[in-house]
Amino acid sequence: MAGNNKTSKQVIQGNEACAIGALAAGVTFFGGYPITPSSEIAEILSQTLPLVGGRFIQMEDEIASIASIIGASLAGAKSMTATSGPGFSLMQENLGFAAIAEIPCVIVNVQRAGPSTGLPTQPAQGDVQQTRWGTHGDHSIIALAPSTVLECFTMTIDCVNLAEAYRTPTVLLMDEVIGHMRETVVLPPRSSYKVVERRTPDPDTTDYCPFECDGTEVAPLGAFGGAHRFHVTGLTHDRHGFPTMVGEEVDRKIRWIVDKIEDRADELADLEEFETDDADVLLFAYGSTARVAKSSVRALRERGVRAGMIRAKTIWPFSRKRLKELSGRLKLIVVPEMNLGQLIIEVERAIAGTVPVRHLGRIDGHLFEPDEITEFVLREVGK
Amino acid sequence: MSETKGRYEIRLSGAGGQGLMLAGKLLAEAASVYDGKNAVQTQSYGPEARGGKSKTDVVISDGEIDYPKATKVNVLLAMSQPALDEYIGSLQPGGMLVVDSYLVEEPGRDDAIAIPFTMLALEECGRKLFANVVALGAVAELTQAVTWDSLRSAVLARVPKGTEKINDSALDVGRQAARQFLEGK
Numbered sequence: 001m002a003g004n005n006k007t008s009k010q011v012i013q014g015n016e017a018c019a020i021g022a023l024a025a026g027v028t029f030f031g032g033y034p035i036t037p038s039s040e041i042a043e044i045l046s047q048t049l050p051l052v053g054g055r056f057i058q059m060e061d062e063i064a065s066i067a068s069i070i071g072a073s074l075a076g077a078k079s080m081t082a083t084s085g086p087g088f089s090l091m092q093e094n095l096g097f098a099a100i101a102e103i104p105c106v107i108v109n110v111q112r113a114g115p116s117t118g119l120p121t122q123p124a125q126g127d128v129q130q131t132r133w134g135t136h137g138d139h140s141i142i143a144l145a146p147s148t149v150l151e152c153f154t155m156t157i158d159c160v161n162l163a164e165a166y167r168t169p170t171v172l173l174m175d176e177v178i179g180h181m182r183e184t185v186v187l188p189p190r191s192s193y194k195v196v197e198r199r200t201p202d203p204d205t206t207d208y209c210p211f212e213c214d215g216t217e218v219a220p221l222g223a224f225g226g227a228h229r230f231h232v233t234g235l236t237h238d239r240h241g242f243p244t245m246v247g248e249e250v251d252r253k254i255r256w257i258v259d260k261i262e263d264r265a266d267e268l269a270d271l272e273e274f275e276t277d278d279a280d281v282l283l284f285a286y287g288s289t290a291r292v293a294k295s296s297v298r299a300l301r302e303r304g305v306r307a308g309m310i311r312a313k314t315i316w317p318f319s320r321k322r323l324k325e326l327s328g329r330l331k332l333i334v335v336p337e338m339n340l341g342q343l344i345i346e347v348e349r350a351i352a353g354t355v356p357v358r359h360l361g362r363i364d365g366h367l368f369e370p371d372e373i374t375e376f377v378l379r380e381v382g383k
Numbered sequence: 384m385s386e387t388k389g390r391y392e393i394r395l396s397g398a399g400g401q402g403l404m405l406a407g408k409l410l411a412e413a414a415s416v417y418d419g420k421n422a423v424q425t426q427s428y429g430p431e432a433r434g435g436k437s438k439t440d441v442v443i444s445d446g447e448i449d450y451p452k453a454t455k456v457n458v459l460l461a462m463s464q465p466a467l468d469e470y471i472g473s474l475q476p477g478g479m480l481v482v483d484s485y486l487v488e489e490p491g492r493d494d495a496i497a498i499p500f501t502m503l504a505l506e507e508c509g510r511k512l513f514a515n516v517v518a519l520g521a522v523a524e525l526t527q528a529v530t531w532d533s534l535r536s537a538v539l540a541r542v543p544k545g546t547e548k549i550n551d552s553a554l555d556v557g558r559q560a561a562r563q564f565l566e567g568k
Contacts (some may be wrong), residue, residue, distance in 0.1 A: 005414050008418050010412075010413045010416060011408070011415050011416060011422060011424070012409045036430070102456065119430075120430045121427070121428055121429065121430055122427075149509060177425060177451060177452075180425065180426055181424065181425050182407075182408055182411055182422075182423065182424040182425075183422075183423050183424075183425060183448075183451075184411075184415040186425075195436055220562050288451070291449045291450060292450055294449040295449040295450045319395075324466060349551075367451075369450075369452075369454055370449075370450050370454070371454075375556070
């Protein structure tokens with residue numbers, strides 16, 4: 001059956017690896033609405049979740065889907081949904097609810113070309129800034145972008161772990177190429193990865209504050225129906241969960257949901273470096289585009305250009321640290337993306353004008369070809 | 384090490400519903416799980432459930448495969464005229480063109496290997512739907528991109544229970560047709 005977690009060599013799809021990763025991370029609830037190119041995730045989990053005592057529900061739409069995983073999480077389950085651009089747009093309101101109410105949940109977005117229905121079967125990276133800012137108001141988010149089928153497995157586990165540890169919605173930001181690609185993988189055995197369980201309150205405590213935000217650590221989260229009765233609302237709330245308009249409390253709450261993640265941006269940053277030791281031209285890429293960029297780095301090196309690549313595995317929060325460290329010896333940064341310029345905004349903020357940053361965008365529903373990036377860089381460096 | 388070293392690209396194209404995605408998956412599994420190489424399979428199709436152009440790329444390599452799609456196709460299989468017209472340009476000079484002569488009227492090249500896969504499936508296996516496995520057997524025989532035993536193992540492990548025998552014979556029908564074509568040249 002699809003969704004086999006065997007640890008011998010196999011050829012599986014990114015979406016399949018994601019579904020296997022969800023089970024490995026302890027997800028017991030999936031509520032979703034199938035949409036290309038993410039449907040295999042729902043399809044596989046509809047078969048495998050019931051076998052491990054979990055629940056799968058196909059909801060009537062994506063608004064209900066995210067609402068269902070928020071509810072399941074509040075009842076104590078690790079929960080997940082999977083979608084693509086049109087569904088992700090519908091989820092934005094409740095994504096904000098999960099952010100302010102600090103409810104762990106995972107949203108997988110297998111990006112396809114948009115806006116609107118766009119190109120259902122073709123890849124894009126057009127939801128990068130939507131992931132960060134799609135819901136209104138100040139908040140933060142954690143988003144990871146896999147480039148390999150193996151990472152679809154490991155990063156799904158990471159997304160679940162981070163959601164539970166930080167009490168936040170997390171997004172696995174895939175794209176159609178990675179979701180549908182089949183690749184040779186050997187899944188790691190259970191002993192080689194960590195599974196995080198959420199902290200729960202002491203059942204005997206008489207003053208449980210589920211929304212404590214004094215800036216030290218993430219508050220434990222009790223399950224509805226458990227030892228403690230508490231209030232959950234999308235209204236800005238105090239540490240007990242009741243609405244507040246007291247300026248000081250409001251300010252503290254909102255800063256908390258941002259800072260608990262943004263203050264740890266460097267710690268959460270996971271990146272791959274390729275040939276950066278002596279590089280003076282840097283390709284900054286993520287997702288399937290990074291695979292093309294890697295080929296281009298090899299080709300550029302053969303043409304005498306000292307090229308290197310940083311691949312961002314953590315998209316949000318965005319860490320500026322490594323870019324700043326490298327900027328002193330760089331003469332050019334190129335950011336290839338399947339959009340018209342999204343993550344480049346963060347690269348430019350990090351670099352603050354000290355190095356020229358050029359964007360190469362592709363939005364016709366096709367992955368870059370290696371020669372395309374190589375030739376763009378050669379033109380930019382005047383070769 | 385250069386990534387392109389030993390890189391072999393196969394593009395299977397046709398119409399949605401012909402089973403080419405499955406054929407690509409089986410080829411990738413044969414090359415990787417059974418032959419011990421690296422393989423990546425990607426796909427491209429329209430939003431339609433059936434019909435429309437459809438293709439899958441299988442890249443096989445001894446080394447790391449960064450770029451997952453085919454760029455300089457070594458072998459193009461075309462199971463429909465529109466697919467052939469769309470993808471013929473991706474075939475590298477000297478590359479191998481294999482067409483289903485039952486469905487492709489204008490192969491466009493004198494050196495095309497024309498085998499009526501769909502007709503063979505109908506006549507030898509009883510149903511058109513075996514055309515993908517017949518073609519797979521032929522492509523494997525013509526290219527030697529995967530070993531025959533590996534392909535057989537991959538196919539037999541994946542097909543629905545009870546259909547092993549007919550799929551096995553479909554593979555062989557393709558293999559024999561390829562041999563006949565090579566002998567007749």
